[in-house]
Amino acid sequence: MAIELGKFPNTTASFEIIREEGMYYVDKTHLVWELVNQSRVVFLSRPRRFGKSMLLKTIACYLEGRQELFEGLKLYALEESRGERAWARHPVLHFDFSDLSALSPAAMGEMVHVRISSTLRKLGLPVRPEAERYNIYQVLEQLHEASGQRVAVLIDEYDSPILDALVKGDTALLDEIKAYLRGFYRSLKAADDSLRFLMATGISQVRQVGLFSGFNNIEDISFLPDYSTICGISEAEIHEYLPEQLAYMAQKNGLTVEEQLAQLRAKYDGYRFSEREEHVYNSFGLMNALKSCRLENYWSRTGTTSSADRLIPRYHGLGVLRLDGVLRANIDSLSRFNFEHSDPLGFLYQSGYLTIKGMDHGGNYLLDFPNREVRESIMEILAPRTLGIAQGHDYKNRNSKLVNALNGTDIKTLEVCIQALLASLPFDHEKKDRDDAQRVWELREARYRDALHLIFAGVRSDVRVEQIGAGGISDVEIIGERMVVVIELKMKRDGMTAEKALAQALRNGYPDKHSGGDKPVWAVGAAIGEKGQIEWMEECVWEGK
Template sequence: KWEELYGANPSERSLSLRLAGIIERAYQQTGQRVVILVDEYDKPMLQAIGNEALQREFRNMLKPFYGVLKTLDGCIKFALLTGVTKFGKISVFSDLNNLDDISMRNTYVEICGVSEREIHENLEAELHEFAEAQELTYEALCSRLKENYDGYHFTHNSIGIYNPFSLLNAFKYKEISNYWFETGTPTYLVELLKRNHYDLERMAHVQTDADVLNSIYGDEDPIPVIFQSGYLTIKGYDKEFGLYRLGFPNREVEEGFIKFLVPFYTRLSKVEAPFEIQKFVKELRAGDVDSFFSRLRSFFADTPYELVSDLELHYQNVLFIIYKLLGFYVNAERHTSDGRIDLVLQTDRFIYVMEFKLDGTAEEAMAQINEKGYAQPFEKDSRQLFKIGVNFSNKTRNIEKWIVEKQS
């Protein structure tokens, strides 16, 4: 259509030459410099993750295409390119030195989202209608919206940004749901995690620096792509060392991402998982420890891909997924450092203090709970306390035994 409007040259056969011709003729014919907007510049590269030959082919096609932005700088007034990831500067945009990366600039933090100020300035009446529809107080609704959709930080010391897609759908339907996560599935991210044998526990509180956050996709570390894709965001900043602490931005992303992981790390399908989690939670709320651990055994059985050298990591990753899923419905806390408790789950009636061993014994796990005094902080609590020692067997690739001590 642009060539119909501004003309074409038969010698311009490649995409890059055709783009250059259009830009140049548009400028010459109108006397006005051109504005160029590119959305999802990285879509071909994302689709080719794991296929190096195809990535190289795409890169070789895109590099001269975007190189036009440099060669015709005098014909261009303004250009804005957006994408999920930064394959950019080293590969696709390696010919360009006139781009200004504004991804982590405080001045632009509100450019791609909605701030709390904007919500109250523009949607105050709708907030009250929404609260009434949900039978919540105005304050409670604002808190729910913040918990589910706020929390994006694109640089340190910046205001939180709400996901506009989810926020506006919530107002449209007057329902709080996982709107954004349902628009796409991050299969390529899970492939990265699996290929890198990544410890999921680290993902929830990883620390890194700006160079890593701004790096292009590589086999060494999946974190930059996960951060750039919006599944992790900046939660804190150590100015002295220039280190960023990352975490899930909000409940919508955390819950959606963890639930998405289930079929990749357990035998359960996406359809089965919610029902299993419901049963887990009901068993915890009822104090039915044996049923809970029998069900937990099934999470480790018949895993969908072979794990030999990484069995211990897989075991840790499944436990991480379980405790995260349970944490959306009960109070869950997990520590993995030496000398600290493995898992605490709390309901309105019960407290569960659990210690897990790999190729040890359930008795050793229980002894550690007692020797280290893991249950002491809860001994004055009115709820019933369960101390549970669990052993995971390398041989059977599953939970071998658990023992329970009840404390009234």
């Protein structure tokens, strides 16, 4: 089959280049047409590397009347149906706040100046030297008058400088950036009569910058079912637009198409952005995998910005990442980013580390990791810091040994690996509770239990915390490649020992439901001392078939 590797759009987000060079393209232009002709001022939140820039450049080409680029696409017939009003040529101002020479209001002004000058040149209008800044209100009026058409304004990654300033921890710089943005959006709002369409994209709704307060009629389409697949690639679209590329990858890897698709699905699929049960693949990861025929962490290598990497560990990760599909959040907490708030769910969702998996009866969203790539990526960010392991390579080394232990059947080796990963677990929060000894012990036990969950989730094992059975609630159940381990976790106080913890697990029949299968089943009692040392006792309750 004739697959041209040069036609994968891995290195460009330019709709113009993709169409002119005949690159592989998934046609979503009908959604572009509907959005532009049914809305006027909109905001879209999606994670990095999810096609937002490509979307805005497609909208720019449409509003500029680039008819030739849309021939053969769904948008073409829709636009032709408008008759004499079709393919109007609007001036387009396209600003990108991730494309700054430095993190400062001056650099933001420089970018705005360059983008305005580019649009003025296209219309043959005079431009100002860099030292003479434009009045945005006057520019929009000038473009409107000169072209006879209202102006489209597209704003890419509008929140990027704010997040970067937060990472730097520079309060004065943050205030300066917010002040600049308030003035920028105030000028756009003042030119409302000259606006045809305005769209801003970013990770989240950041308040106090003027975008959402300045435009009273701004429409947030981030959770609307009609636009849930406007970015990303659905499985139906793979079959419609990329069947040969999928078959090529399957052939290279010696798999059937169904087997290859299952691997791609586990690695890159699973993102859901509305109440509708539609999910999409991360297009950047999928396209790179189809081109290279390899399943690698493409998004996490390039899509994890410094802001996400630095901001996420500020939160208390162990209490959040239960990874069992029962994390709940309402739409307000998922759509807005309050950097002074301690709840990480909103930021984890907005940055692509959590996604919607369902809804409860109260209308709240249920959250979990979208796929394996994201699970592995956030573990590399959270686990070393949360577990108190100073060096990332130390965590990877200990993690690698844990994987080997899980692939074997030596329970003692597994216990040693667990102890190594838990050895540095910090307890700073306990200092506030010295007067309540009972509370201290409860916090410590819960923290160890959640730490075990985090550790095993990071190696893609099936780990279940506090499982309810006929005899009671077991603490941790680990379903490894070649063995099942049920751990009863206790703190070493009031005469508690590993032997007593094991006896409780056996007495309550916690391991019984796993017996009878192919894998050996171990019941383990673990008693944790005040300084973090763990006493173990284990018993094999089923040897496996």
